[in-house]
Amino acid sequence: MINSKKVLGIIPARGGSKGIPGKNIIDLAGKPLIAWTIEAAKKSKYIDRLVLSSDDDDIIRVATQCGCEVPFKRPDEFAKDNTPGIDPVLHAISMLPGFDYIILLQPTSPLRTAEDIDGCIEYCMIKQANCCISVTEPDKSPFWMYHINSQGILEPILQTDNEVATRRQDLPVVYALNGAVYVAKCDWLITNKSFLSKETVGYAMSKDHSIDIDSLRDLQLAKLLLDLKV
Structure with missing residues (x-):
């Protein structure tokens, strides 16, 4: 709870990963991948209830062993390859009413x-967002990114009035979604x-904490970063 507001944490973990079979429960430094997210969420000062949303019995079993609550099994219509990512979140809200905020934590962000x-969560409150x-x-x-047109000419993705800076520190600071934390x-x-x-x-967030596991290379990088912390 924060500012008298109740916070629901949800970990969405669908079975049937195509890139890495069994990705959500694959071993990472001696633990199932999903365990890293469960452990971090359980240490949060503000999450009042943490639940898993999954259609997969193996993921449900592993998450339960790791101490995550599984109050329902995700319906098949919310577990298809083309299911919008927001649907399981809205389903969880409908199944577990009475919370003011929801925080989505994808298991593919183990660091x-x-x-x-x-x-x-605090920044959301500070900004009253x-x-x-x-x-x-x-x-x-x-x-520094370009399209290649039909004549093979490089065309910048972002059009600017000025010449492109040759030094990174001269470029505007930009950010990309890292998929780690969603609060609303x-x-x-x-x-x-x-x-x-x-x-x-x-x-x-820092780059090191923003690793998103989408390939075996990402998994190897995450393991390396964890090894360096030991």
């Missing part, structure tokens, strides 16, 4: 900490049906 989670999403500075600036007022999210809007504020 996100309790401090990142609470920092995003309806929604706050975690972001990080990208490895490559979009000011429940009533607002039910109406808006998306965490992203013109009202959404961004909470900056």
Whole structure:
């Protein structure tokens, strides 16, 4: 709870990953991938209830063993390849009413900490925002990105009046969504049906905490970063 507001934490974990089979429960440094998110969320000062939303019995079993509550099994219609990511979140809100805020924590962000989670919640409150999403500075600036046209000519993605800076420090600071933390007022999210809007504020996280597991290379990088912390 924060400012007398109740906070629901949801970890969405669908079965049937195509890129890495069994991704959500694959081993990372001696723990199932999902365990890292469960442990960080349970250390949060503000999350009143933490639940898993999954259609997969193996994920449910592992999450339960890790201490995450599973009050319902996700219906098949919310677990398809083309299911919008917001649908399981709205389903969870409908199944568990009475909360003021919801925080979405994807299991593919294992290096996100309790401090990142609470920092995003606090920033949402400080800004008096309806929604706050975690972001990080990208490895490559979009000011150095180009299309290649039909003649093979490089055309900048972002058009500017000035010449492109040759030094990174001369470029405008930009941020990319990192998929780690999503916070929103429940009533607002039910109406808006998306965490992203013109009202959404961004909470900056470090690159090291922003690793998103989408490939075996990402998994290896996360393991390396965890090894370096030991």
